[in-house]
Amino acid sequence: MPNPEKTEAVQNKRQEARPLDAFDRKILGELAVDAGLSYAELGNRAGLSAPAVHERVKRLRATGRIRGTVAVLDGPATGKPFLAFVHVDSTGWGKTQELLALSELPEVEEVHSVAGDTCMLLKVRCASSRALEGLLARLYALPSVKATRSYVVLSTFLERTPQAGITSALEEAPLVAPSRETPA
Amino acid sequence: MPNPEKTEAVQNKRQEARPLDAFDRKILGELAVDAGLSYAELGNRAGLSAPAVHERVKRLRATGRIRGTVAVLDGPATGKPFLAFVHVDSTGWGKTQELLALSELPEVEEVHSVAGDTCMLLKVRCASSRALEGLLARLYALPSVKATRSYVVLSTFLERTPQAGITSALEEAPLVAPSRETPA
DNA sequence: TAAAGGAAGGAATGTCATTCGGAGCAATCG
DNA sequence: CGATTGCTCCGAATGACATTCCTTCCTTTA
Numbered sequence: 001m002p003n004p005e006k007t008e009a010v011q012n013k014r015q016e017a018r019p020l021d022a023f024d025r026k027i028l029g030e031l032a033v034d035a036g037l038s039y040a041e042l043g044n045r046a047g048l049s050a051p052a053v054h055e056r057v058k059r060l061r062a063t064g065r066i067r068g069t070v071a072v073l074d075g076p077a078t079g080k081p082f083l084a085f086v087h088v089d090s091t092g093w094g095k096t097q098e099l100l101a102l103s104e105l106p107e108v109e110e111v112h113s114v115a116g117d118t119c120m121l122l123k124v125r126c127a128s129s130r131a132l133e134g135l136l137a138r139l140y141a142l143p144s145v146k147a148t149r150s151y152v153v154l155s156t157f158l159e160r161t162p163q164a165g166i167t168s169a170l171e172e173a174p175l176v177a178p179s180r181e182t183p184a
Numbered sequence: 185m186p187n188p189e190k191t192e193a194v195q196n197k198r199q200e201a202r203p204l205d206a207f208d209r210k211i212l213g214e215l216a217v218d219a220g221l222s223y224a225e226l227g228n229r230a231g232l233s234a235p236a237v238h239e240r241v242k243r244l245r246a247t248g249r250i251r252g253t254v255a256v257l258d259g260p261a262t263g264k265p266f267l268a269f270v271h272v273d274s275t276g277w278g279k280t281q282e283l284l285a286l287s288e289l290p291e292v293e294e295v296h297s298v299a300g301d302t303c304m305l306l307k308v309r310c311a312s313s314r315a316l317e318g319l320l321a322r323l324y325a326l327p328s329v330k331a332t333r334s335y336v337v338l339s340t341f342l343e344r345t346p347q348a349g350i351t352s353a354l355e356e357a358p359l360v361a362p363s364r365e366t367p368a
Numbered sequence: 369t370a371a372a373g374g375a376a377g378g379a380a381t382g383t384c385a386t387t388c389g390g391a392g393c394a395a396t397c398g
Numbered sequence: 399c400g401a402t403t404g405c406t407c408c409g410a411a412t413g414a415c416a417t418t419c420c421t422t423c424c425t426t427t428a
Contacts (some may be wrong), residue, residue, distance in 0.1 A: 020263065028262060031255035035219065038415065052376050054417070065261045071215035072251040073346040078212060079204065080350060085269070085298065085305060087335075096341065103342045106349030111342040114269065114335040121269060121335060127350050134354035151298040151305060157280065158287045158295040161345065162257040165290030166264060166311050170318035222384065233408050238386070240406095 020065070023048060027056055028065065028164035035069045072161075080107070080125045082132055083153040088120040090144040096120070098142045107135060118149070204249070207232060211240055212249065212348035219253045256345075264291070264309045266316055267337040272304035274328040280304070282326045291319060302333070 020028075026046045030037060039050040039057070046053060060066045075081060088099070099120055102108050110123035126132050132150070139145050204212075210230045214221060223234040223241075230237060244250045259265060272283070283304055286292050294307035310316050316334070323329050 106347035131354040163290035170315040
């Protein structure tokens with residue numbers, strides 16, 4: 001019979017207290033750019049053998065670091081050249097259920113609740129300006145939607161999924177004198 | 185010697201005048217959700233043999249419909265739990281070169297120029313609020329950046345890459361009477 | 369110091385991606 | 399109207415690669 005306390009400790013170690021060593025981050029960085037790499041090639045780049053990389057990737061998937069592997073489609077080339085960000089101001093709170101229904105549409109790519117002068121932020125990609133109009137019509141059909149502001153994308157300079165790298169320099173050199181809470 | 189006119193026609197047919205038949209769209213739809221499917225399984229779902237699917241996928245990649253295959257990383261699980269959309273107001277025009285330099289940072293995931301009351305729209309994901317502050321500091325360090333408005337994401341309800349589906353109903357039922365330009 | 373857990377490397381095996389050849393079909397041209 | 403060309407599909411064969419097993423090494427713990 002396993003010791004429950006120890007089991008929990010091990011699970012914690014597995015699930016959260018594993019701070020992604022350099023090998024993991026290197027593997028994640030490569031896979032975030034090209035998931036079609038073979039484990040052998042991935043091992044070459046990371047300095048590990050193929051089985052070792054396989055083991056780590058399996059763990060990264062199991063622990064949720066890697067959410068999945070997808071093919072990135074080109075919007076214009078697949079018939080949806082219109083990209084827009086839509087800010088939604090809604091009355092009340094918790095009416096998100098209605099907005100989530102819009103997630104069924106393949107045109108809706110992202111739905112976030114945000115802090116700021118707006119409530120919800122949508123990223124939508126559709127076939128034409130008329131389709132965008134139809135989407136806004138559906139938004140306004142929701143009783144809780146008070147107003148929307150659309151930002152139609154003219155040019156996309158960069159668009160990618162989350163990357164593995166972390167720029168530590170961003171956390172240094174604050175605007176004011178550093179507090180003593182986080183000494184070097 | 186090939187007929188130039190005919191060659192061009194064929195190339196056009198290959199590069200643009202191929203309107204993605206039902207098989208292609210089905211394949212794209214599946215791969216956009218899970219690129220790890222085997223060609224045999226993909227063939228089952230699309231109603232084709234494995235070599236036929238392989239041929240189509242190769243063509244979809246060659247024609248740019250599929251931009252690549254990537255592993256989707258989980259932001260919080262990989263150490264970057266702070267997601268924000270930053271609107272940038274800049275003076276002048278064509279100063280995007282400076283903004284593109286920020287694309288080097290793995291924290292910057294998207295850079296668009298948009299129509300609306302703002303010029304540029306950035307999607308950034310970073311490790312902490314301090315890192316976000318550091319990123320904004322770098323933005324304001326650019327001489328053309330006049331102001332920014334940040335929308336920090338509180339909850340993400342949906343976040344995915346471009347999908348293959350197109351909701352044709354969105355282009356129907358316009359708000360006003362349909363013009364005679366596009367008769368049924 | 370001894371023991372145990374975890375991780376990496378090498379080799380073997382199974383699965384799958386990829387290629388090759390042949391057949392059906394449509395459009396085109398004579 | 400018939401022949402030909404080009405395209406796409408399928409079945410089989412091959413090769414590469416993912417996946418597993420097992421041994422060894424290292425680190426941690428009692």
